[in-house]
Amino acid sequence: MEPLTIDVDEIDESGQAWQADLPREFVDSALRGEPPTEFHAAGAATVRARLTKIGRSVLVQSRFTVPLEGQCKRCLKKVRLDEPIDLTLTYVPRAGPAPEPPRRAGHDRAEPEPAASFDAETVDEEPYSGKTIDLAPALREQILLAVPPSPVCDEACKGLCPTCGKDLNADDCGCEKTTLDPRWAALKSIQLEKKEK
Ligand SMILES: [Zn+2]
Ligand SMILES: [Zn+2]
Numbered sequence: 001m002e003p004l005t006i007d008v009d010e011i012d013e014s015g016q017a018w019q020a021d022l023p024r025e026f027v028d029s030a031l032r033g034e035p036p037t038e039f040h041a042a043g044a045a046t047v048r049a050r051l052t053k054i055g056r057s058v059l060v061q062s063r064f065t066v067p068l069e070g071q072c073k074r075c076l077k078k079v080r081l082d083e084p085i086d087l088t089l090t091y092v093p094r095a096g097p098a099p100e101p102p103r104r105a106g107h108d109r110a111e112p113e114p115a116a117s118f119d120a121e122t123v124d125e126e127p128y129s130g131k132t133i134d135l136a137p138a139l140r141e142q143i144l145l146a147v148p149p150s151p152v153c154d155e156a157c158k159g160l161c162p163t164c165g166k167d168l169n170a171d172d173c174g175c176e177k178t179t180l181d182p183r184w185a186a187l188k189s190i191q192l193e194k195k196e197k
Pocket of ligand 2: 161162163164165166173174175
């Protein structure tokens with residue numbers, strides 16, 4: 001796959017568009033992160049981003065969708081969705097042996113302030129070294145954060161009847177449901193054991 005890297009020297013100061021393909025394998029590996037989701041990629045995705053450079057800091061703003069497929073955890077129907085992924089991140093050069101930035105009064109933290117900052121309050125910062133930025137780790141993390149852990153076809157999905165397997169979204173099967181609560185089942189078996197003794 002093409003590398004998801006940005007050459008900082010090549011970014012226009014006035015901002016520019018950037019685009020890259022995310023192969024299905026990339027999306028799949030992101031979905032198997034920690035904790036893994038129960039989705040898999042339904043295809044490849046395309047990342048479209050806006051890059052803005054101030055000094056050596058680079059603001060990356062991106063919104064794209066990843067096509068996902070999974071199985072509803074309640075009714076086992078196939079779930080297909082396009083999950084929107086937002087990525088807004090400022091890459092700041094990792095402090096090197098370069099000139100020490102001026103220190104604010106009453107501010108004696110050891111680490112130097114980044115040379116340029118967009119809005120540290122709202123935009124996450126990520127350090128980078130050298131002159132290339134690798135977007136892959138941030139993209140992977142953002143996909144994992146945005147995707148729900150398990151697929152549900154609908155928040156109101158009633159699932160399958162544990163007794164007869166009927167899809168309860170279509171019709172109620174009339175099976176007795178209360179006896180199937182595992183807590184009751186456990187109680188019942190305890191009572192049976194007592195009687196046997
Ligand atoms: Zn369902
Ligand atoms: Zn039933």
